[in-house]
Amino acid sequence: MCIDYRALNKLTIKNKYPIPLIADLFDQLGGARWFTKLDLRSRYYQVRIVEESTIEKRVLFHKKHDGSLRMCIDYRALNKLTIKNKYPIPLIADLFDQLGGAWWFTKLDWRSRYYQVRIVEESTIEKRVLFHKKHDGSLRMCIDYQALKKLTIKNKYPIPLIADLFDQLGGARWFTKLNLRSRYYQVRIAAGNKPKIACVTRYGSYELLSMPFGVTNSLATFYTLMNKVLQPFLDQFIVVYLDDIVIYSKTLVEHVEHLRQVFEVLRQNKLYVKKEKCLFSQKEVPFLDHIVGGGKIRMDGAKA
Numbered sequence: 001m002c003i004d005y006r007a008l009n010k011l012t013i014k015n016k017y018p019i020p021l022i023a024d025l026f027d028q029l030g031g032a033r034w035f036t037k038l039d040l041r042s043r044y045y046q047v048r049i050v051e052e053s054t055i056e057k058r059v060l061f062h063k064k065h066d067g068s069l070r071m072c073i074d075y076r077a078l079n080k081l082t083i084k085n086k087y088p089i090p091l092i093a094d095l096f097d098q099l100g101g102a103w104w105f106t107k108l109d110w111r112s113r114y115y116q117v118r119i120v121e122e123s124t125i126e127k128r129v130l131f132h133k134k135h136d137g138s139l140r141m142c143i144d145y146q147a148l149k150k151l152t153i154k155n156k157y158p159i160p161l162i163a164d165l166f167d168q169l170g171g172a173r174w175f176t177k178l179n180l181r182s183r184y185y186q187v188r189i190a191a192g193n194k195p196k197i198a199c200v201t202r203y204g205s206y207e208l209l210s211m212p213f214g215v216t217n218s219l220a221t222f223y224t225l226m227n228k229v230l231q232p233f234l235d236q237f238i239v240v241y242l243d244d245i246v247i248y249s250k251t252l253v254e255h256v257e258h259l260r261q262v263f264e265v266l267r268q269n270k271l272y273v274k275k276e277k278c279l280f281s282q283k284e285v286p287f288l289d290h291i292v293g294g295g296k297i298r299m300d301g302a303k304a
Contacts, residue, residue: 009151014077129199136276143199145214152216159223162288166237169292172248174255175285178262179277182221183243186271187211229269233262246287255281 004175029035058074099105130181131139169175179187183270189197198207211218219242227241239246247262249255259280266273277283285295289300 002107006130011151011153035156083205087100143197143212143214145197145212145216148196149216155220160241162241165288166290166292166297168235168239169246169248169287170259170295171295172250173283174249174252174253174294175279176259176283177279177282177287178245178247178263178273180243180245181272182210182225183275184218187225188220193199206294213239229265229271232265239260241288246285246292252281 060072061069062072064070100265131141132142134140136263138295187209194207194209197212198205211221223242226243227234230238230240230245234240237247237249237254239248245262247255247258249258253279284291284304286292286300291300292296
């Protein structure tokens with residue numbers, strides 16, 4: 001079995017374990033007369049994968065002014081793969097403004113400084129945050145995840161061809177289009193991944209409990225969820241493209257039964273639709289910049 005690990009290899013810190021020189025090995029064998037050669041069965045597959053692997057780093061000691069020694073470790077290889085925490089450092093001018101009206105001062109210097117900070121399993125990373133106004137007047141929070149996205153392995157989930165979806169809708173006469181409320185925010189973040197998408201400000205760190213839009217693999221994760229939840233109905237009377245859900249039927253009676261089944265599954269999985277953006281029991285509906293209905297598919301003039 002051969003697995004393509006090239007994407008993972010690019011992000012892995014190389015462990016430069018010292019391999020012995022071949023000449024030194026031959027020197028050891030020079031005076032022997034009898035030999036036995038062993039070959040291990042399965043070789044690499046006998047090594048267990050551990051949660052964290054150790055990485056070889058150079059260590060030296062530097063003499064400080066007071067005669068004590070400071071241990072210096074070469075972390076350059078690790079620093080190249082570490083996401084930078086751009087914590088907002090205050091402007092020096094602002095600090096001077098706060099000191100301007102004072103008359104008495106005390107300056108403290110921390111003993112050991114950095115060594116008083118404990119290492120946590122996952123550190124949070126500062127990201128820029130802004131709010132964008134949506135069509136209905138509400139605000140959408142947008143977080144800059146570019147640094148995190150560069151290090152995330154892409155989940156290439158197969159998205160269906162639009163032409164195949166239109167083929168399924170061709171013979172239907174009744175349609176309902178559903179739009180999920182909050183979409184990606186209905187997907188919970190795994191406990192170990194919450195610090196990776198946290199926001200850091202000078203007033204504290206904030207962790208998101210649900211998956212935000214803009215994170216690498218958010219589309220693939222959400223699409224996987226929709227296909228898993230609606231699996232019993234796919235290619236029978238429902239098509240799904242990301243967050244667009246269209247239920248189609250040949251008769252109105254059949255359509256009502258299909259709606260009942262879909263709503264029951266959504267309720268069981270605690271997925272909720274946004275009523276204002278849904279269309280129920282229509283003879284034609286907009287879908288992927290097209291108008292579908294009456295056995296025909298045409299371009300949506302409003303999107304042209």
